[in-house]
Amino acid sequence: MRSLIPPVRALSFEAVDELLTNREIASQIHSDLRAVTAITHRRASVRDKRGKGGGGRAITGVRWRGGVEAGWRPELLVKTPARVAVDECLAMFSYAARGVSKRHNLLRLPQTEYQRIATAPLRRYADLVAQRQLVSALRGAAGMPASEVAALERRLQTHHRELQQALADTQQPLMLRALESMCARQAAVSGVGHSVLEGTVHRKPKGGGGGSCQVRLSTGGLLADVIMHTETQRERALKLSLGQKLRVKLRNVDIRGGRVMVELL
Numbered sequence: 001m002r003s004l005i006p007p008v009r010a011l012s013f014e015a016v017d018e019l020l021t022n023r024e025i026a027s028q029i030h031s032d033l034r035a036v037t038a039i040t041h042r043r044a045s046v047r048d049k050r051g052k053g054g055g056g057r058a059i060t061g062v063r064w065r066g067g068v069e070a071g072w073r074p075e076l077l078v079k080t081p082a083r084v085a086v087d088e089c090l091a092m093f094s095y096a097a098r099g100v101s102k103r104h105n106l107l108r109l110p111q112t113e114y115q116r117i118a119t120a121p122l123r124r125y126a127d128l129v130a131q132r133q134l135v136s137a138l139r140g141a142a143g144m145p146a147s148e149v150a151a152l153e154r155r156l157q158t159h160h161r162e163l164q165q166a167l168a169d170t171q172q173p174l175m176l177r178a179l180e181s182m183c184a185r186q187a188a189v190s191g192v193g194h195s196v197l198e199g200t201v202h203r204k205p206k207g208g209g210g211g212s213c214q215v216r217l218s219t220g221g222l223l224a225d226v227i228m229h230t231e232t233q234r235e236r237a238l239k240l241s242l243g244q245k246l247r248v249k250l251r252n253v254d255i256r257g258g259r260v261m262v263e264l265l
Helices: 013-021 028-049 081-103 125-139 146-190 231-238
Strands: 059-067 071-078 196-203 214-217 223-227 245-254 259-264
Touching (some): 013 028, 013 081, 081 125, 125 146, 146 245, 196 223, 214 245, 214 259
Parallel strands (some): 223 259
Antiparallel strands (some): 214 223, 245 259
């Protein structure tokens, strides 16, 4: 039956990581946490071997803190066992939700970033609609008509584009400066002379090789143009799929022109 299951205790990522590493305490909570961590870590490792994950990388992304007046500063998010567990659990939920939507013919279930479904209904309206659709399907009730969901999805996409454009107009110069500074420090620390960033494929070239290739960086959600000098790079770009996670090498940050240029690794 439909029910609400509240958390027994709210835990931070740091607290869970400490519980997982502290072997002096044995309890049912510790056993459950370690079991979940083992499952999610194994799943992340398998996806990473297939080139779709990232389980072996230390950095999971960058969170931007601050504001327009105070300025933006990047904060690296280290992929600890707790973060891997949460990320993989959300991915497994989305996988199961897609199966439900397919069985119940919810073909236009609203989806958001990283192809996740209904994982943040408290802060994304599209996820709230998707979750209501899933609840209706699981209860055997009629969901929203496909035409209504399609119209809602178009409105959400339009609103999202307008919001992103408004944010870009005010925040992008500051975020580009922060990105340039962060990547300069990373290149200096790594000793390789360049910075490596993570992102997802936002646009890929067309079959004939025409069109540009763009990557949405995990760092602040900035769009970066992919530079392709050789035929090998163009062939690799054609094999990419939309939404695919990958790593790129930073080539240039043009603050005045508002562009970021990267190269495929």
